[in-house]
Amino acid sequence: MKVGFIGLGIMGRPMALNLVRAGFRLVVHNRSRQVVDALAAAGARGAGSPKEVAAASDVVITMLPDSPDVEQVVLGTDGLIDGIRFGTLLVDMSTINPLVSRKVGGAMAARGAAMLDAPVSGGEKGAIDGTLSIMVGGESRDVERARPLFDVMGRTVTHMGPLGSGGFTKLANQIIVAVNLSAIGEALVLGARSGVDPEKMIQALSGGMAASRCLELKGGKILSGDFEPGFKIDLHAKDLRLVRQTADALGVAIPTTALVEQYLTALRTRGKGGEDHSAIIRFFEDLAGIEVRNGSGGGY
Numbered sequence: 001m002k003v004g005f006i007g008l009g010i011m012g013r014p015m016a017l018n019l020v021r022a023g024f025r026l027v028v029h030n031r032s033r034q035v036v037d038a039l040a041a042a043g044a045r046g047a048g049s050p051k052e053v054a055a056a057s058d059v060v061i062t063m064l065p066d067s068p069d070v071e072q073v074v075l076g077t078d079g080l081i082d083g084i085r086f087g088t089l090l091v092d093m094s095t096i097n098p099l100v101s102r103k104v105g106g107a108m109a110a111r112g113a114a115m116l117d118a119p120v121s122g123g124e125k126g127a128i129d130g131t132l133s134i135m136v137g138g139e140s141r142d143v144e145r146a147r148p149l150f151d152v153m154g155r156t157v158t159h160m161g162p163l164g165s166g167g168f169t170k171l172a173n174q175i176i177v178a179v180n181l182s183a184i185g186e187a188l189v190l191g192a193r194s195g196v197d198p199e200k201m202i203q204a205l206s207g208g209m210a211a212s213r214c215l216e217l218k219g220g221k222i223l224s225g226d227f228e229p230g231f232k233i234d235l236h237a238k239d240l241r242l243v244r245q246t247a248d249a250l251g252v253a254i255p256t257t258a259l260v261e262q263y264l265t266a267l268r269t270r271g272k273g274g275e276d277h278s279a280i281i282r283f284f285e286d287l288a289g290i291e292v293r294n295g296s297g298g299g300y
């Protein structure tokens with residue numbers, strides 16, 4: 001199977017590397033060139049455009065920031081659609097609007113090609129370790145074609161239903177992660193103000209009902225002030241916008257998520273959009289006038 005990979009950022013790069021290491025022949029493309037050279041050094045072949053990738057591939061994976069990026073790469077000038085052959089499979093693993101997935105899938109189908117939407121959860125660590133949870137929408141036969149690739153990149157592969165249902169599941173995931181990180185931030189600020197050692201607090205909370213993957217993966221980083229992304233606030237804000245748009249379209253109220261989206265907007269306005277989403281704690285620190293990691297909380 002010849003595999004194309006487009007979008008070699010925080011997630012795409014380690015996912016593509018794992019595929020190369022597993023023995024797949026990879027053709028890769030990215031907007032900025034440097035990372036393509038890095039992948040080429042690991043054994044992949046670089047391509048100058050999405051069209052070129054498609055012409056050389058049976059299956060093409062995309063891992064791009066947002067819906068307009070996927071539309072541009074697939075349908076734009078020198079796009080994938082210009083290079084596909086009958087039977088090419090597009091596997092879009094980006095988090096985008098599921099309704100856009102369906103539109104792009106329709107354009108692919110009109111050319112005799114197929115599409116899966118297969119967004120992931122598990123973060124940069126899951127991408128590096130090949131342990132992502134992959135939520136897939138599309139036809140069963142296409143899921144089976146892509147399964148050898150999914151098995152390299154992920155540990156949990158769930159076929160959710162038709163095209164778009166992977167995306168809807170991922171948006172549900174993003175609600176839970178955003179609200180969880182927000183709760184962790186609020187809780188740690190209250191704890192710090194009371195004078196309790198935040199490290200001990202995380203240790204205790206991790207053993208009970210408040211334990212979570214967010215607390216496990218992000219707790220230590222929050223305490224050390226390491227907000228290198230990970231998952232950028234800008235991208236999580238994009239996901240909550242997608243939640244709001246799809247909830248609007250479906251007539252569902254999402255008051256809790258809408259509130260957290262406002263915290264992210266405030267942080268982006270203050271220039272924090274490029275930081276990891278765990279930096280949401282900064283919002284609560286500003287309100288309380290303390291910094292958890294500097295132990296400036298004082299005591300009650």
Ligand code: NAP
Nearest residue numbers: 007008009010011030031032064065094095123124230231
């Ligand atoms: P990222 O680091 O910003 O990477 C995006 C990559 O896409 C960059 O390398 C970018 O190139 C490239 N790109 C953008 N537009 C392009 C175009 N028109 N043609 C070719 N390449 C293009 O983002 P990420 O964190 O990897 O996230 C990717 C997707 O996965 C997003 O939808 C995100 O929501 C989702 N996701 C992320 C995480 C996470 O923890 N990071 C977890 C789960 C899901 P440049 O180098 O030029 O910018």
